[in-house]
Amino acid sequence: MDIELQEIHDFIARNTLFDELPDSSLAILVKNITIRYLRRGQVFPPEGLPKKHSPEKHLYIVRSGVITLRDAEGNLIEKLAENDSHISQCLEVSTKTTGLANEDSLVYLIPCSLIKTLREESTGFNSHFLSSAEHRMKHAVEKRQQRSDSQNAMRYLVCDLTDRKPVMVQSSETIANTATIMTTENVSSALVMEGENLVGMITDRDLRSRCIAEKLDTQSPVATIMTKDLITVDDKTILSEALLLMTRNQIQHLPILKNKQPIGNLSVSDVIRHLGTNAAFIASDIEKANSPEALAKISQRLPELHVQLVIANTSASQIGEIFSMITDSITCRLLKLAEEKLGPAPVPYLWLAGGSQGRNEQTSHSDQDNALFIDDSMKPDDDKYFKALSTYVSDGLNACGYVYCPGDAMATNPEWRQPVAVWKKYFSNWIERPEKKALMLASIFFDLRPVYGETALFDDVQASMLNAAQENGIFIAYLVANALTHRPPLGFFRNFVLIHDQEHDNTLDVKHRGIVPIIDIARVFALSKGIKAVNTVERLQAACECGAMSKEMSENLIDALEYIAMLRNQHQVERIRAGKPADNYLDPKSLSGLERGHLKDAFAIIKSMQEVLENRHQTGRIA
Amino acid sequence: MWFKSLDQNKKRKRLLDKTPAGALRDYYQTPFPAPKSKVADIPLVVLDFETTGLDIKYDHIVSVGLIEINQLGVNLDSAWHEIIKTSRDLPEQSTVIHEITDDMVNLGEEVNLVFEKLLSRLKGHVLIAHHAQIELGYLKKISKELYQQDFIIPVIDTQVLAKRQLQREQVTLEKNSLRLFNLRKRYKLPAYKAHNALSDALSTAELFLALMADLYPGLDCRLKDLLKN
Numbered sequence: 001m002d003i004e005l006q007e008i009h010d011f012i013a014r015n016t017l018f019d020e021l022p023d024s025s026l027a028i029l030v031k032n033i034t035i036r037y038l039r040r041g042q043v044f045p046p047e048g049l050p051k052k053h054s055p056e057k058h059l060y061i062v063r064s065g066v067i068t069l070r071d072a073e074g075n076l077i078e079k080l081a082e083n084d085s086h087i088s089q090c091l092e093v094s095t096k097t098t099g100l101a102n103e104d105s106l107v108y109l110i111p112c113s114l115i116k117t118l119r120e121e122s123t124g125f126n127s128h129f130l131s132s133a134e135h136r137m138k139h140a141v142e143k144r145q146q147r148s149d150s151q152n153a154m155r156y157l158v159c160d161l162t163d164r165k166p167v168m169v170q171s172s173e174t175i176a177n178t179a180t181i182m183t184t185e186n187v188s189s190a191l192v193m194e195g196e197n198l199v200g201m202i203t204d205r206d207l208r209s210r211c212i213a214e215k216l217d218t219q220s221p222v223a224t225i226m227t228k229d230l231i232t233v234d235d236k237t238i239l240s241e242a243l244l245l246m247t248r249n250q251i252q253h254l255p256i257l258k259n260k261q262p263i264g265n266l267s268v269s270d271v272i273r274h275l276g277t278n279a280a281f282i283a284s285d286i287e288k289a290n291s292p293e294a295l296a297k298i299s300q301r302l303p304e305l306h307v308q309l310v311i312a313n314t315s316a317s318q319i320g321e322i323f324s325m326i327t328d329s330i331t332c333r334l335l336k337l338a339e340e341k342l343g344p345a346p347v348p349y350l351w352l353a354g355g356s357q358g359r360n361e362q363t364s365h366s367d368q369d370n371a372l373f374i375d376d377s378m379k380p381d382d383d384k385y386f387k388a389l390s391t392y393v394s395d396g397l398n399a400c401g402y403v404y405c406p407g408d409a410m411a412t413n414p415e416w417r418q419p420v421a422v423w424k425k426y427f428s429n430w431i432e433r434p435e436k437k438a439l440m441l442a443s444i445f446f447d448l449r450p451v452y453g454e455t456a457l458f459d460d461v462q463a464s465m466l467n468a469a470q471e472n473g474i475f476i477a478y479l480v481a482n483a484l485t486h487r488p489p490l491g492f493f494r495n496f497v498l499i500h501d502q503e504h505d506n507t508l509d510v511k512h513r514g515i516v517p518i519i520d521i522a523r524v525f526a527l528s529k530g531i532k533a534v535n536t537v538e539r540l541q542a543a544c545e546c547g548a549m550s551k552e553m554s555e556n557l558i559d560a561l562e563y564i565a566m567l568r569n570q571h572q573v574e575r576i577r578a579g580k581p582a583d584n585y586l587d588p589k590s591l592s593g594l595e596r597g598h599l600k601d602a603f604a605i606i607k608s609m610q611e612v613l614e615n616r617h618q619t620g621r622i623a
Numbered sequence: 624m625w626f627k628s629l630d631q632n633k634k635r636k637r638l639l640d641k642t643p644a645g646a647l648r649d650y651y652q653t654p655f656p657a658p659k660s661k662v663a664d665i666p667l668v669v670l671d672f673e674t675t676g677l678d679i680k681y682d683h684i685v686s687v688g689l690i691e692i693n694q695l696g697v698n699l700d701s702a703w704h705e706i707i708k709t710s711r712d713l714p715e716q717s718t719v720i721h722e723i724t725d726d727m728v729n730l731g732e733e734v735n736l737v738f739e740k741l742l743s744r745l746k747g748h749v750l751i752a753h754h755a756q757i758e759l760g761y762l763k764k765i766s767k768e769l770y771q772q773d774f775i776i777p778v779i780d781t782q783v784l785a786k787r788q789l790q791r792e793q794v795t796l797e798k799n800s801l802r803l804f805n806l807r808k809r810y811k812l813p814a815y816k817a818h819n820a821l822s823d824a825l826s827t828a829e830l831f832l833a834l835m836a837d838l839y840p841g842l843d844c845r846l847k848d849l850l851k852n
Contacts, residue, residue, distance in 0.1 A: 005699060005702055005825075007815055007822065034696035034698050034699070035699070035829060036697075037695075037832035038836070039833075039836035039837065041840075042836065106829060
């Protein structure tokens with residue numbers, strides 16, 4: 001290929017549709033492109049010109065502009081923007097679509113005959129053209145998991161590590177005042193500024209060797225003893241590079257600049273601390289923590305751990321297990337601290353986690369759902385102790401970032417801090433006299449998992465609950481109706497249905513409209529088939545093993561969950577890195593065309609399972 | 624215009640009679656597309672030269688970029704780029720613009736071979752260029768030097784088409800508004816790294832498609848409507 005077509009080559013190479021093709025195939029691909037221009041309002045695919053136009057079918061890639069696609073009835077199916085591709089003509093079973101250029105558009109055409117050859121050469125490339133959403137989904141998930149972790153291990157940026165603004169003093173400041181500032185700020189180094197410009201750095205060592213040892217007047221300006229000609233790095237420098245700079249130049253501190261302004265001062269100890277931010281280190285620190293305050297401090301490292309795990313391509317289900325494990329450790333530690341403070345419990349009890357922690361599906365951004373089962377031998381007066389215990393733990397969790405449950409599903413609520421006999425009654429009431437509203441809250445309690453205390457207190461309740469639920473068709477029907485309240489945000493024609501409000505305009509709530517529906521489906525199967533597991537993947541696997549769900553559907557739902565949860569993790573980590581709180585609102589524009597396609601596939605899988613449930617249980621009468 | 628082009632085919636026959644056997648004679652043997660044929664049906668070739676300057680008498684071509692348009696689609700497999708060998712040193716300024724250095728030029732192809740190849744690519748085609756008098760001027764000059772004969776070809780000038788469209792829309796023409804770069808911006812075409820003969824030819828080709836769609840929304844237009852007068 002002519003090197004001069006490099007720009008088109010680069011554009012094609014950036015498109016994820018082709019990222020599994022070898023360079024040699026890409027070159028052939030580029031060579032076979034035909035460029036067409038569509039004026040706004042013109043028909044897409046561009047009709048050929050009368051008579052002579054060859055009947056060759058094409059794959060289309062939008063280089064610039066916007067094209068809308070409609071089905072045979074004229075309903076809007078999809079909007080194609082820059083980088084999006086339209087593959088339907090190259091599929092074995094192609095659906096008839098017509099489109100229009102909404103803006104003046106430049107479109108690349110690649111003959112389907114060439115695509116066919118390339119598909120035969122690469123199974124990865126071929127997977128994009130497999131007819132079913134499920135196949136494409138499966139491949140997308142597998143591919144992500146295959147990526148090598150080690151490659152990314154050190155790809156942190158220095159800005160990921162700067163959690164505090166550097167301490168800065170003006171160069172005219174006296175040495176004495178500088179020392180005072182450093183002491184109150186509890187830092188071992190400060191940056192010296194001249195107006196807006198960074199001119200030097202002062203460290204504890206400078207104060208000792210260049211001032212005290214030299215018997216210099218502490219009223220002299222700090223500029224006289226500062227280190228000049230600093231080595232600095234840009235905020236987007238890779239951490240491993242920064243570390244190399246520090247060792248090579250034997251320096252302990254490295255100022256980080258963003259737009260020439262210092263935003264941090266990286267120290268060797270920051271790096272060491274960072275390298276220690278892995279789950280095992282955190283867990284062992286939790287074991288040693290002596291107060292809720294100490295635990296709160298440790299939990300500040302969780303967003304960083306989240307970033308680390310996502311960068312290392314850890315699967316979403318593993319991330320869920322790791323964060324739930326950490327929350328479990330913090331909860332256990334808080335309970336032990338509470339017992340030390342309040343004395344031993346008057347009767348045996350069990351602390352249980354519900355919701356995402358119960359299911360082992362937490363991320364660094366979760367609220368708390370919990371419950372307390374108390375031995376039936378408790379006396380009314382004993383509740384004082386358990387109230388104090390719950391308050392201590394719940395406050396501690398809140399201080400650690402697990403904010404209070406907005407629905408008050410916590411052990412601090414007397415309703416959810418009861419003897420086993422009362423819990424049994426709760427469950428049998430929910431099952432025998434299901435009500436939609438009660439069920440929504442109760443869904444937290446159908447995902448309970450023992451965390452600390454007398455585990456046996458749960459076994460009996462769970463066994464009778466599962467027994468009663470399985471035999472009660474009406475309860476299951478209500479549960480199904482509840483599972484259908486959250487629908488994937490996919491329009492009838494495969495377009496995303498976006499949120500339109502001030503706060504989250506043009507986004508998708510991937511938690512409530514993607515992850516929750518799968519969790520709810522899994523719960524329906526678990527409760528109707530007496531499955532003990534509470535983790536969604538385990539529930540879906542068990543549903544398949546007992547024959548309640550087809551192998552394909554079970555695997556498809558697991559893949560869809562993993563994919564959506566992975567995108568959510570990526571989104572949350574991007575927010576954390578940008579200094580914003582993690583949330584669940586994903587802007588589809590931030591995704592590549594292919595990711596958008598996969599997300600739609602995942603939503604389509606959920607939708608089809610919801611339709612199966614709807615038909616099977618005739619929920620129309622309840623909803 | 625129509626008769627002018629008819630004249631062109633007549634002129635071509637006259638030149639054919641005068642031209643001795645060789646590449647130029649081969650070129651003249653193929654008729655030019657008929658002026659009344661639909662633009663969508665005839666083979667078009669977009670040409671761009673990078674030169675040492677704008678004075679055709681003294682300057683010379685440094686590189687050639689060419690790409691074909693068929694049925695209003697730009698075919699990338701037709702892309703051709705060639706650097707021309709020259710004995711003279713390149714002025715520093717043009718080296719900066721084209722990023723072609725003396726060393727590269729020394730590795731280039733002999734101008735007579737490049738011209739022969741050009742003739743075979745242009746045969747039976749309509750030439751498209753932006754501000755075509757440069758390309759046409761150099762083609763005529765080389766033809767005179769190598770074959771002592773005039774060179775003629777039907778030409779569509781995208782700059783002329785653009786001017787026509789802008790005037791139709793009553794846009795006030797400013798100093799640079801007819802430059803390739805600015806016209807592409809106007810039609811929201813992607814920004815390419817400018818000033819390489821092939822990427823400029825590609826840029827011109829895409830601009831031609833945009834202009835066609837703008838001037839003739841039904842794309843129903845005949846060659847005689849577009850030919851440069």
